[in-house]
Amino acid sequence: MPELPEVEVLVQHLEPLLCGKTVRAVRVFRSRVLRSESKEAFERGLSGGRFVAVRRRGKYLVFDLSRSGSKPPMKVLGHLGMTGRLFLAPRDGPLPKHTAVVFDLGKDRLIFEDTRYFGRWTLDTGVLNHLGPEPLEPDFSTGAFVEALRRSRQPIKVRLLDQTVVAGIGNIYASEALFRAGIAPKLPACRLKLQQIARLRRSIRLVLRDAIRRGSTIPLNFSGAGKPDGLFYFGRAPGISATYEERLRVYDRANLPCPECGTMIKRIVQAARSTFFCPNCQRK
DNA sequence: CACCATGTTCCTTG
DNA sequence: CCAAGGAACATGGT
Numbered sequence: 001m002p003e004l005p006e007v008e009v010l011v012q013h014l015e016p017l018l019c020g021k022t023v024r025a026v027r028v029f030r031s032r033v034l035r036s037e038s039k040e041a042f043e044r045g046l047s048g049g050r051f052v053a054v055r056r057r058g059k060y061l062v063f064d065l066s067r068s069g070s071k072p073p074m075k076v077l078g079h080l081g082m083t084g085r086l087f088l089a090p091r092d093g094p095l096p097k098h099t100a101v102v103f104d105l106g107k108d109r110l111i112f113e114d115t116r117y118f119g120r121w122t123l124d125t126g127v128l129n130h131l132g133p134e135p136l137e138p139d140f141s142t143g144a145f146v147e148a149l150r151r152s153r154q155p156i157k158v159r160l161l162d163q164t165v166v167a168g169i170g171n172i173y174a175s176e177a178l179f180r181a182g183i184a185p186k187l188p189a190c191r192l193k194l195q196q197i198a199r200l201r202r203s204i205r206l207v208l209r210d211a212i213r214r215g216s217t218i219p220l221n222f223s224g225a226g227k228p229d230g231l232f233y234f235g236r237a238p239g240i241s242a243t244y245e246e247r248l249r250v251y252d253r254a255n256l257p258c259p260e261c262g263t264m265i266k267r268i269v270q271a272a273r274s275t276f277f278c279p280n281c282q283r284k
Numbered sequence: 285c286a287c288c289a290t291g292t293t294c295c296t297t298g
Numbered sequence: 299c300c301a302a303g304g305a306a307c308a309t310g311g312t
Contacts, residue, residue, distance in 0.1 A: 003291095080290085080291090120291095161291090273289095274289085
């Protein structure tokens with residue numbers, strides 16, 4: 001369930017639930033999801049820490065923990081990959097089939113479940129240094145965006161997926177932002193005019209903010225393992241079908257009419273990923 | 285069986 | 299070192 005908006009909504013939800021709680025123990029069931037540490041080092045390193053902040057950077061979850069005595073504070077990073085889910089559940093409840101990590105918090109436990117195991121956890125925050133600006137923060141300026149695009153001949157859609165350009169855009173919102181900006185996904189990044197870059201920047205911010213606003217109104221489901229919780233784009237959970245159409249205007253809508261002009265939406269493949277666009281509204 | 289899926293990293297080639 | 303392209307990772311849905 002990744003991409004910036006879903007991670008942001010998750011962070012807003014978890015922050016009040018986790019802050020103040022202490023990690024009694026950690027159990028790693030699939031050490032594949034650990035990026036740098038061994039299973040033992042990760043489990044031991046986190047135990048005893050108390051959550052003091054839950055934040056987001058790009059698609060990463062950032063947890064700040066304080067520790068007893070003179071031990072320095074620490075951070076844990078989580079990335080949900082393609083299918084990762086993170087939720088609180090009662091300690092005595094069942095574990096989902098693809099449980100990868102469990103954080104024991106006493107009465108509750110925080111469960112990381114990930115069918116494809118593409119998600120990653122680490123105590124090393126170094127990866128954050130390679131991320132581009134936060135799209136919703138002021139440092140994602142038009143000037144910075146121009147600079148990130150001017151020396152690349154990659155198609156703009158592919159460029160938007162590069163997390164060093166701007167952090168948090170994924171395959172869905174890349175198509176959505178380009179549609180809103182009226183820019184063809186195949187246009188080489190260096191060929192965008194200043195006006196187009198400025199417009200694309202606004203579209204990115206609009207599309208992401210909109211998704212966060214929508215996601216924030218959907219109640220998250222922490223009760224059942226593996227059930228849709230409204231943050232999934234697919235597996236249309238009951239009750240979100242009405243908002244689905246408004247939310248995504250071109251993504252996964254090949255051969256359906258463009259909501260602006262009625263032209264059939266096309267699907268193409270770029271960098272081995274699907275791109276959806278309106279060939280009429282996005283001609284340059 | 286075939287193809288598709290919200291992401292990143294590693295390897296190769298130029 | 300950089301840019302770009304493709305495979306790999308792993309599991310499930312259609």
